[in-house]
Amino acid sequence: MEKTPYDRPARPWDLFNKNLGRVETVIAEDRMAICRACPKFIDSTTQCKECGCIMKLKTKLPNASCPLGHWDTVRVSYSEETK
Ligand code: SF4
Numbered sequence: 820m821e822k823t824p825y826d827r828p829a830r831p832w833d834l835f836n837k838n839l840g841r842v843e844t845v846i847a848e849d850r851m852a853i854c855r856a857c858p859k860f861i862d863s864t865t866q867c868k869e870c871g872c873i874m875k876l877k878t879k880l881p882n883a884s885c886p887l888g889h890w891d892t893v894r895v896s897y898s899e900e901t902k
Contacts, residue, residue, distance in 0.1 A: 829883040834876055841879045849893040850878040850885075857889060 833839055841847070851874060854860045859868040865875045869886045877883045884890060 825882045827882065829877065829880045831872075833880050833882065840881055842881050846893055847878040850883075850890050851875070853885070853889050853893070854878070857887075859887070 854865075854867065854874045855862075857867075860866075860874065861868060864873065866873055867877075867886075870877075872883075
């Protein structure tokens with residue numbers, strides 16, 4: 820089976836990859852809600868203390884995941900992703 824960018828964890832440069840697409844707004848919002856309730860979330864910068872990422876951006880990447888597995892309830896399937 821052909822390897823796609825969705826088969827690997829998100830990297831910062833994925834934010835510039837227009838071919839990767841973005842998740843639906845509702846998925847990104849669900850992820851953001853989980854982050855905002857998480858003790859690892861830094862409100863002022865919207866960064867995660869665990870991965871250092873800016874969550875306002877990372878939550879939109881289809882291949883992104885929470886390093887502690889907190890997003891598992893809003894897992895994105897390939898077909899739900901939008902370009
Ligand atoms: S990515 Fe995970 S660990 Fe980081 S703030 Fe969000 S829920 Fe918390």
